[in-house]
Amino acid sequence: MDIRPIGVFDSGVGGLTVVKQVMKVMPQENIVYFGDTARVPYGTKSKEAVTKYSLQNVRFLQTKDVKAIIVACNTASSNSLEAMRASTDIPIFGVVVPGVEAALRATKNGRVGVIGTAATVRSGAYERMICGANPQIQVFSKACPLFVPLAEEGWTDNEVSRLAAQNYLTELTQKGIDALVLGCTHYPLLKRCIGTAVGDAVKLVDPAKATAQQVMTFLAERGQRNETQGEGERRFYLSDTTDTFGFLCQKALKRRYEAQIIDIETY
Amino acid sequence: MDIRPIGVFDSGVGGLTVVKQVMKVMPQENIVYFGDTARVPYGTKSKEAVTKYSLQNVRFLQTKDVKAIIVACNTASSNSLEAMRASTDIPIFGVVVPGVEAALRATKNGRVGVIGTAATVRSGAYERMICGANPQIQVFSKACPLFVPLAEEGWTDNEVSRLAAQNYLTELTQKGIDALVLGCTHYPLLKRCIGTAVGDAVKLVDPAKATAQQVMTFLAERGQRNETQGEGERRFYLSDTTDTFGFLCQKALKRRYEAQIIDIETY
Numbered sequence: 008m009d010i011r012p013i014g015v016f017d018s019g020v021g022g023l024t025v026v027k028q029v030m031k032v033m034p035q036e037n038i039v040y041f042g043d044t045a046r047v048p049y050g051t052k053s054k055e056a057v058t059k060y061s062l063q064n065v066r067f068l069q070t071k072d073v074k075a076i077i078v079a080c081n082t083a084s085s086n087s088l089e090a091m092r093a094s095t096d097i098p099i100f101g102v103v104v105p106g107v108e109a110a111l112r113a114t115k116n117g118r119v120g121v122i123g124t125a126a127t128v129r130s131g132a133y134e135r136m137i138c139g140a141n142p143q144i145q146v147f148s149k150a151c152p153l154f155v156p157l158a159e160e161g162w163t164d165n166e167v168s169r170l171a172a173q174n175y176l177t178e179l180t181q182k183g184i185d186a187l188v189l190g191c192t193h194y195p196l197l198k199r200c201i202g203t204a205v206g207d208a209v210k211l212v213d214p215a216k217a218t219a220q221q222v223m224t225f226l227a228e229r230g231q232r233n234e235t236q237g238e239g240e241r242r243f244y245l246s247d248t249t250d251t252f253g254f255l256c257q258k259a260l261k262r263r264y265e266a267q268i269i270d271i272e273t274y
Numbered sequence: 275m276d277i278r279p280i281g282v283f284d285s286g287v288g289g290l291t292v293v294k295q296v297m298k299v300m301p302q303e304n305i306v307y308f309g310d311t312a313r314v315p316y317g318t319k320s321k322e323a324v325t326k327y328s329l330q331n332v333r334f335l336q337t338k339d340v341k342a343i344i345v346a347c348n349t350a351s352s353n354s355l356e357a358m359r360a361s362t363d364i365p366i367f368g369v370v371v372p373g374v375e376a377a378l379r380a381t382k383n384g385r386v387g388v389i390g391t392a393a394t395v396r397s398g399a400y401e402r403m404i405c406g407a408n409p410q411i412q413v414f415s416k417a418c419p420l421f422v423p424l425a426e427e428g429w430t431d432n433e434v435s436r437l438a439a440q441n442y443l444t445e446l447t448q449k450g451i452d453a454l455v456l457g458c459t460h461y462p463l464l465k466r467c468i469g470t471a472v473g474d475a476v477k478l479v480d481p482a483k484a485t486a487q488q489v490m491t492f493l494a495e496r497g498q499r500n501e502t503q504g505e506g507e508r509r510f511y512l513s514d515t516t517d518t519f520g521f522l523c524q525k526a527l528k529r530r531y532e533a534q535i536i537d538i539e540t541y
Contacts, residue, residue: 045323046313051426056312056514153434156423159318167420167441171434247323272539 009231012037012240013222014073014097016064019047020252021155021192022079023259025102026241028219029077030260033232037239039071043271045246048155049082050124050191057126058087065091065099066274067244073097074231077222081106081190081214082124085132098225105221106188106214107136113186113210117144120179120209122201123190125150133190147182151175151191158193159251164200172197172204180205188212196258246271276498279304279507280489281340281364283331286314287519288422288459289346290526292369293508295486296344297527300499304506306338310538312513315422316349317391317458324393325354332358332366333541334511340364341498344489348373348457348481349391352399365492372488373455373481374403380453380477384411387446387476389468390457392417400457414449418442418458425460426518431467439464439471447472455479463525513538 013036015026020042029038041064043049049057061083068076076099078084078091084101091099110119110133121133128150137146154175157168179187187209189195195213202211226232233239243266245252256264280303282293287309296305308331310316316324328350335343343366345351345358351368358366377386377400388400395417404413421442424435446454454476456462462480469478493499500506510533512519523531 045319047318051314051516052312053515152427153420153423153429156420160419162420165441167434167438170437174432174434248320249318 008234009074010037010233010235011072011074012039014039014041014068014071014076015079016041016043016068016076017079017192018049018082019044020249020255021158023255024192024195025077025079025215025218027259028215029222032219032223035235035237035239036233038241039068039073039244040242041067041244042252043246044249044252045271048124049080050126050155051152052126054086054126054130057082058090061087061091062094063271063274065095067269067271069095069097075100075222075226077218078102079192079215081192082126085127085130100218100222102214102218103132103136105217106190106212107133107140109212109214109217110137110186110188111140111144113212114144116183116185118182118184119144119146120182120184120187121146121148121190122151122175122187122194123148124155125152127190133188147179147184149175149179154197155191155193158196161254163196168197168200169203172200176201176204180209184209186210186212188214190214243267244269275501276341277304277500277502278339278341279306281306281308281335281338281343282346283308283310283335283343284346284459285316285349286311287516287522288425290522291459291462292344292346292482292485294526295482296489299486299490302502302504302506303500305508306335306340306511307509308334308511309519310513311516311519312538315391316347317393317422318419319393321353321393321397324349325357328354328358329361330538330541332362334536334538336362336364342367342489342493344485345369346459346482348459349393352394352397367485367489369481369485370399370403372484373457373479374400374407376479376481376484377404377453377455378407378411380479381411383450383452385449385451386411386413387449387451387454388413388415388457389418389442389454389461390415391422392419394457400455414446414451416442416446421464422458422460425463428521430463435464435467436470439467443468443471447476451476453477453479455481457481510534511536
């Protein structure tokens with residue numbers, strides 16, 4: 008048994024949707040969350056910038072003595088996972104591999120859509136891994152840069168977000184996809200409006216659930232689960248103050264938490 | 275006469291709309307532009323973060339031996355101007371004061387709207403200065419956080435941006451404003467769609483023009499204009515690569531420029 012916390016980081020506060028899934032499947036685990044709100048978003052930035060920031064985030068979480076790190080951010084998972092793994096012995100989990108496995112399970116007709124930030128789509132990570140696992144499957148990717156600011160603005164299902172979703176997603180539904188990977192931690196917040204745009208026949212795949220499951224299995228196999236009775240402790244760190252943290256805590260975790268501000272550039 | 279360049283910085287590439295105005299009124303001046311594309315946007319961040327970044331940007335421009343610095347970014351101008359001025363002897367010009375003067379000239383009925391990022395509106399800088407100059411004037415402010423990502427996505431005048439503009443601006447037009455300050459360097463790119471939302475009776479005020487004029491007067495009074503014949507040299511630095519730079523160079527400056535990438539965190 009290992010009572011050390013699980014570290015989770017994201018480019019901002021979107022990763023709280025991943026924390027939600029971790030809390031659901033492993034309520035007794037301690038969690039340390041870091042949201043890089045000073046440098047959010049990662050999705051519009053270069054691979055080099057995303058990698059530099061990701062390495063700093065890993066170094067910060069290491070100072071909290073974590074037993075594993077979940078990279079909640081799809082952009083960091085698809086651009087910088089190798090670099091992070093090369094930098095530390097702590098096991099690091101991205102959201103892409105579990106997301107890929109969930110997509111493979113979800114599709115019946117072999118036509119899968121992937122939506123994410125510009126950097127995630129540009130990396131081609133989902134496409135490469137889905138086709139690597141099953142070359143029969145066709146993947147159609149689309150960057151939806153406005154979904155993050157729409158979610159942060161709280162416009163998760165109004166006429167503007169519905170119109171933006173239609174603009175982005177019509178070309179994917181025309182390809183006849185039957186599964187759509189929500190390849191960005193913010194997108195589950197827009198689930199209803201994305202669902203309306205693609206129709207009921209398309210299954211929405213949220214990599215966060217599969218990721219939490221994968222980490223649980225990994226820890227259990229190594230006897231590293233925290234088996235202490237009761238609910239684990241959750242600590243939240245941000246690199247800048249933001250109103251969105253409180254709003255998303257309520258929306259995703261149904262609870263208030265306080266966040267501590269740290270200077271990530273010094274790590 | 276002083277042939278040293280004028281420094282201009284912005285949180286990203288939106289400040290190219292300010293460079294455009296500087297090039298128009300002072301074509302022979304040399305210009306060094308820095309766009310903090312690695313940490314864009316500033317508008318959603320705290321005063322502390324914006325000030326820290328602004329001071330680094332000033333330090334970087336100082337290494338280029340500039341004779342004056344224009345803070346093209348409204349968020350930095352309204353949150354961090356004092357801190358920047360305290361940090362150096364180089365004259366520093368924000369866009370807020372010239373924008374305020376232009377708004378005072380534009381309004382006939384004394385009802386002025388101001389739109390900007392969340393941080394600009396939260397700072398209250400425009401409101402304070404407009405009312406300071408003329409307490410009779412009523413100011414109505416509104417943060418429009420989606421306008422920057424809309425402009426960066428190239429959706430400057432489509433159905434999504436028109437609907438977003440309507441959502442944001444209806445409450446301002448209902449107040450009976452006759453002038454609207456575009457308090458963010460990106461907003462002139464959405465001019466048509468903002469104009470449609472507020473109607474022809476509302477005059478749109480772009481602080482960039484007034485700023486370029488103010489800097490020209492300042493330099494002329496001190497005999498610091500560059501009177502060399504021909505067009506000045508323009509150099510562009512960014513803290514991260516971005517496709518938007520090329521797109522905006524074409525759109526705002528009608529020309530291609532190359533940008534050099536620098537690591538701003540080391541300044």
